[in-house]
Amino acid sequence: MSKVNPFEMAQHQLMDCAKILKLDQGVVDILMQPQRQIQVSIPVKMDDGTTRVFQGFRVQYNNALGLYKGGIRYHPEETIDTVRALSAWMTWKCAVLNLPLGGGKGGIICNPKEMSKGELERMSRGYIRAIWKNIGPDTDVPAPDVYTDGQIMAWMMDEYSTIQGKNQFGLLTGKPLVIGGSLGRGDSTAKGGLFTLREAAKELNIDLKTAKVAILGYGNAGAFASTLVQEMFGSKVVAVTDSKGGIYDENGLDIAAVAAHKAQTKSVVGYKGLKTLTNDEVMALPVDVIVAAAPDEGAINEKVAPTVKAKVICELANGPTTPEGDAILYKNGVHVIPDFLCNAGGVTVSYYEMVQNMYMHYWTLDDVYAKLDAAMTKSYHEVLKASKEYKINMRQAAYVVAVSRVVEGMKVRGWV
Numbered sequence: 001m002s003k004v005n006p007f008e009m010a011q012h013q014l015m016d017c018a019k020i021l022k023l024d025q026g027v028v029d030i031l032m033q034p035q036r037q038i039q040v041s042i043p044v045k046m047d048d049g050t051t052r053v054f055q056g057f058r059v060q061y062n063n064a065l066g067l068y069k070g071g072i073r074y075h076p077e078e079t080i081d082t083v084r085a086l087s088a089w090m091t092w093k094c095a096v097l098n099l100p101l102g103g104g105k106g107g108i109i110c111n112p113k114e115m116s117k118g119e120l121e122r123m124s125r126g127y128i129r130a131i132w133k134n135i136g137p138d139t140d141v142p143a144p145d146v147y148t149d150g151q152i153m154a155w156m157m158d159e160y161s162t163i164q165g166k167n168q169f170g171l172l173t174g175k176p177l178v179i180g181g182s183l184g185r186g187d188s189t190a191k192g193g194l195f196t197l198r199e200a201a202k203e204l205n206i207d208l209k210t211a212k213v214a215i216l217g218y219g220n221a222g223a224f225a226s227t228l229v230q231e232m233f234g235s236k237v238v239a240v241t242d243s244k245g246g247i248y249d250e251n252g253l254d255i256a257a258v259a260a261h262k263a264q265t266k267s268v269v270g271y272k273g274l275k276t277l278t279n280d281e282v283m284a285l286p287v288d289v290i291v292a293a294a295p296d297e298g299a300i301n302e303k304v305a306p307t308v309k310a311k312v313i314c315e316l317a318n319g320p321t322t323p324e325g326d327a328i329l330y331k332n333g334v335h336v337i338p339d340f341l342c343n344a345g346g347v348t349v350s351y352y353e354m355v356q357n358m359y360m361h362y363w364t365l366d367d368v369y370a371k372l373d374a375a376m377t378k379s380y381h382e383v384l385k386a387s388k389e390y391k392i393n394m395r396q397a398a399y400v401v402a403v404s405r406v407v408e409g410m411k412v413r414g415w416v
């Protein structure tokens, strides 16, 4: 995961925005730190009879615009700084989409790939027992993120409901459909990002039908993106990577066959005997679009950025580009659709799930996609407009739009 400190990166980006907006010091001081950080120890009975204690976090960054919202990650290299950074980015993400929500994030340091289903269930329930007083349908609503899924959400919701003595479906989003999940949440991050790519392509006169696309990080977001980019635009996916490496075929990959290979061997590497490439080599390929979907914060740095030949980078991952990388990409005319705008489709459909849970009335898939398309398109153009008005890059522009809204919320509430 991170070779950089993601929270320092997030603070650097925020300071950049504070200068553009000429924010007062008191406002900056509030925005630079989370409102609350919770760290808990979770003892778990392992299958072999031993007890292991896992460290878990929940960081509640800012709730000026609404309750804290954001995913929970299970990762061996999770740190409080990763979770802090991600909770800040959640705040800007909800604000840039104009959702009535604030930002939060959670994580547990663990390797879910080495745990049995029973161990995962006991750890997930233990996490909820440790933090239940600080979360809830009106205060902080978690969701799935890296290496967590609907099943884990279901266990967590069930544990919380048991503690409360009543069903609490609204505790979190990304739930299985049968217990109040929303249609369309599964591929919403990728789909939302591709709606912004469509708008960027119009702006830059890129014909997506003939575009070559490289996808970094063939996980939830990346795998959906590789199928959808073909279905929605007819683009050709020529490269994909995962944590073990990448593969490239200039004539296009058969994505269904790559998915089958990954399901069988646990990696895209080795598919049809193609040479294994590193992520950095894939970044430098002659493609039109890069979809950055690997949970590898700061991977697009000052060394990698100058090698990028793509015209557009869609940041489905959180924090893939360092400030130094950003400056180089901007100078070289690479259009970056920044993370908290590009990947906001996930939390937007999570918000739709909350609305549906409250009304106990469920929408069709077409309704969800139509609303998501309208929301992502509107936000993309608001950010593009700010980028032109202020003559700043798309990330700075996304910050300007998002932070202005959060600051307005803080002001009317009398915080500053």
Ligand SMILES: NC(=O)C1=CN([C@@H]2O[C@H](COP(=O)(O)OP(=O)(O)OC[C@H]3O[C@@H](n4cnc5c(N)ncnc54)[C@H](O)[C@@H]3O)[C@@H](O)[C@H]2O)C=CC1
Pocket: 001, 144, 145, 146, 147, 189, 216, 217, 218, 219, 220, 221, 222, 241, 242, 243, 244, 279, 293, 294, 295, 296, 316, 317, 318, 319, 343, 344, 346, 347
């Ligand atoms: N799933 C969601 O709804 C959302 C996810 N995101 C972000 O998207 C990114 C990916 O998340 P998911 O797809 O949910 O995770 P995931 O856990 O489903 O997939 C991650 C994939 O990336 C690969 N990977 C890990 N390290 C890598 C590396 N260094 N280089 C290349 N590939 C690597 C893994 O092998 C795996 O295939 C994360 O940054 C996450 O925070 C952002 C918004 C919402």
Ligand SMILES: O=C(O)CCC(=O)C(=O)O
Pocket: 069, 070, 071, 072, 090, 093, 141, 142, 143, 144, 145, 173, 174, 318, 343, 344, 346, 347, 348, 350
């Ligand atoms: O769906 C959500 O609430 C949050 C998803 C998430 O963690 C993210 O967008 O990074």
